[in-house]
Amino acid sequence: MKHEYDFLVVGAGLFEVTIAYREKQHGKKCLVIDKRSHLGGNVYCEDAEGITVHKYGPHIFHTHDEKVWNFVNRFVSFNRFTLNTIANYKGKLYNLPFNMYTFYQMWGVTQPEEARRIIESQRREAVMENPDFISKVVLDKGLDSGTAFEILSIDIADIDVGKNIGAGLQIDQAEADLKIAQAKAEERRAMAVAREQEMKALAQEMKAKVIEAEANVPLAMSEAFRSGNLGVMDYYRMKNIEADTQMRESIAKPADGSKKKPDKIG
Ligand SMILES: Cc1cc2nc3c(=O)[nH]c(=O)nc-3n(C[C@H](O)[C@H](O)[C@H](O)COP(=O)(O)OP(=O)(O)OC[C@H]3O[C@@H](n4cnc5c(N)ncnc54)[C@H](O)[C@@H]3O)c2cc1C
Numbered sequence: 001m002k003h004e005y006d007f008l009v010v011g012a013g014l015f016e017v018t019i020a021y022r023e024k025q026h027g028k029k030c031l032v033i034d035k036r037s038h039l040g041g042n043v044y045c046e047d048a049e050g051i052t053v054h055k056y057g058p059h060i061f062h063t064h065d066e067k068v069w070n071f072v073n074r075f076v077s078f079n080r081f082t083l084n085t086i087a088n089y090k091g092k093l094y095n096l097p098f099n100m101y102t103f104y105q106m107w108g109v110t111q112p113e114e115a116r117r118i119i120e121s122q123r124r125e126a127v128m129e130n131p132d133f134i135s136k137v138v139l140d141k142g143l144d145s146g147t148a149f150e151i152l153s154i155d156i157a158d159i160d161v162g163k164n165i166g167a168g169l170q171i172d173q174a175e176a177d178l179k180i181a182q183a184k185a186e187e188r189r190a191m192a193v194a195r196e197q198e199m200k201a202l203a204q205e206m207k208a209k210v211i212e213a214e215a216n217v218p219l220a221m222s223e224a225f226r227s228g229n230l231g232v233m234d235y236y237r238m239k240n241i242e243a244d245t246q247m248r249e250s251i252a253k254p255a256d257g258s259k260k261k262p263d264k265i266g
Pocket of ligand 1: 057
């Protein structure tokens with residue numbers, strides 16, 4: 001069976017005719033068919049009393065690629081075109097695309113932050129007026145109902161950023177737990193320091209009481225002398241015991257002043 005064509009190209013729009021043209025350059029034979037009665041697909045233009053009219057709507061050619069630009073200029077010439085769009089909203093004209101001047105025209109704001117706040121509040125209102133939107137976003141993002149609950153209780157305006165707020169909350173929670181644990185550990189450390197200080201103060205108090213009690217001993221002895229409860233011989237016997245005790249203690253003390261255990265005496 002003889003093949004008359006190498007390719008059958010369905011459609012005669014820009015894409016298909018480009019393919020057919022390139023294949024022909026490579027020596028291939030193409031059959032181009034289209035259900036419409038003209039070439040060009042959607043960019044097709046008609047002549048209406050000397051004016052070129054885009055039959056299927058206006059087309060603007062964009063490219064940053066010099067190769068493409070040179071290629072298309074081999075077949076057609078282009079009209080210079082400047083796009084100026086203005087929106088008519090409720091009888092007032094606004095610049096498009098949106099920029100700070102559009103926001104100034106709408107709301108009289110001059111700072112991006114002010115515009116952002118108004119947009120946020122309008123989004124919030126829109127969500128509140130259409131509660132179904134929340135479930136739709138949650139389902140679209142594949143978040144579970146637990147996460148949806150977290151989202152609602154945090155910030156409705158956040159839901160369209162699409163981040164997993166549930167995971168974010170868990171991280172926040174973990175960080176908060178860590179901070180609480182650190183704070184508790186710090187509290188325990190501070191309590192231990194305070195307790196140590198209390199014990200030191202208590203020891204000082206006890207020492208003061210002992211010193212006070214010792215200071216009363218000579219007074220008590222002179223009182224005992226006066227009242228006849230302590231005789232001169234009793235006094236000398238006590239002094240002897242004291243001297244004996246001191247002697248034993250000084251013998252027991254190590255010569256180098258260290259605190260090592262003394263050898264047994266007597
Ligand atoms: C109103 C409008 C404005 C646009 N503005 C721009 C613009 O400014 N800039 C831009 O880059 N693009 C624009 N586009 C898109 C533009 O149309 C495409 O980029 C370009 O035309 C696509 O070329 P194409 O060959 O892929 O498809 P098309 O131009 O759609 O051509 C496809 C052709 O295939 C034919 N066809 C489809 N199926 C069959 C079949 N089964 N049997 C036989 N024939 C078939 C169709 O009839 C059609 O002629 C616009 C589109 C529209 C509708």
